[in-house]
Amino acid sequence: MKESRIRFHHAGDVTVKAGRILGPRTLRDYELVYFPVGSRSVYTANGTAHALDRPCLLVTRPGEQHEYRFDPNSPCRHLFVHFDIGSETELLRYRLFTSSGGCVFPLPDRSLVPQLMKQMLYLFHRHPPRWKVLAEKLLLYMLEELESALEPDGAGYDEQTMPPQISTALHYIDTHASESIGVEQLARLAGWTHEHFTRSFQHYVGHSPKRWIIKRKIDLASQLLLQSSDSVKQIARGIGFADEYYFHRLFRRTMGMTATEYRHKYGDTRMRELAPPDDWGRFYPLNHFFVLEHPANDT
Secondary structure, three states, rough: OOOOOEEEEEEEEEEEEEEEEEEEEEEOEEEEEEEOOOOOOOOEOEEEEEEOOOOOEEOOOOOEEEEEEOOOOOOOEEEEEEEEEOHHHHOOHHHHOOOOOOOOOOOEEEEEEEHHHHHHHHHHHHOOOOHHHHHHHHHHHHHHHHHHHOOOOOOOOOOOOOHHHHHHHHHHHHHHOOOOOOOOHHHHOOOOOOHHHHHHHHHHHHOOOOHHHHHHHHHHHHHHHHOOOOHHHHHHHHOOOHHHHHHHHHHHHHHHHOHHHHHHHOOOOHHHHHOOOHHHHHOOOOEEEEEEEOOOOOO
């Protein structure tokens, strides 16, 4: 079997406390770090500070002094992997390893990096057959995606990508769909006026903030109707609708049928065995470091 060209050292999916400072430090290997949510964290390398205010992937190279100053107000989650590439000729293929240019890459909505990083950590956790070869292919795909972002002919990431303020608002809505969410609250989160936030949200999402909040709540209710045995009234109240009849009107207007009809039409007892789709950390332990191999020059 062909030997893997990449040596993985350690990896993890961790959430650090607000305000933590990591570094300055210098690594002996390469590190790839994925931040799934924008924050007020700042990464500094070679004297240049980079705001990590939107979902992004960053590369740290051996011998490169760097420092993380994590969001002072909120815990910060990130996924990382340390590795070496066996042949120097392999490195020459990637300008992100050899140039002195930028090392932080904002991720467009279409990026496969989130799924690939999670799958790679799953391989490190479970060690299925050929896990090293599979993990190598996942990492190489991510490197190719980063390389495309450096293309001078505009073949990189779309400059019209959604602003981080809108991405953050969308993430907040998804993670707080069971709570009461106001447009003014989202505007404050974005640091914009109510009017500017509403116009921008409509432009990039195609729905008003209020309409999108309702849509995501109804989406959540649809999942719960199939995955839970709770009554419709309990589900409505559980996602922030004090008025059950208002919930019924919204559900019928959105789904084209009542909540009860939806449950009868699509209900399947097997659905109750499934975890919510956003619970993607359950396939490997969170806040855990996977030690795979130490760098060759470590003592």
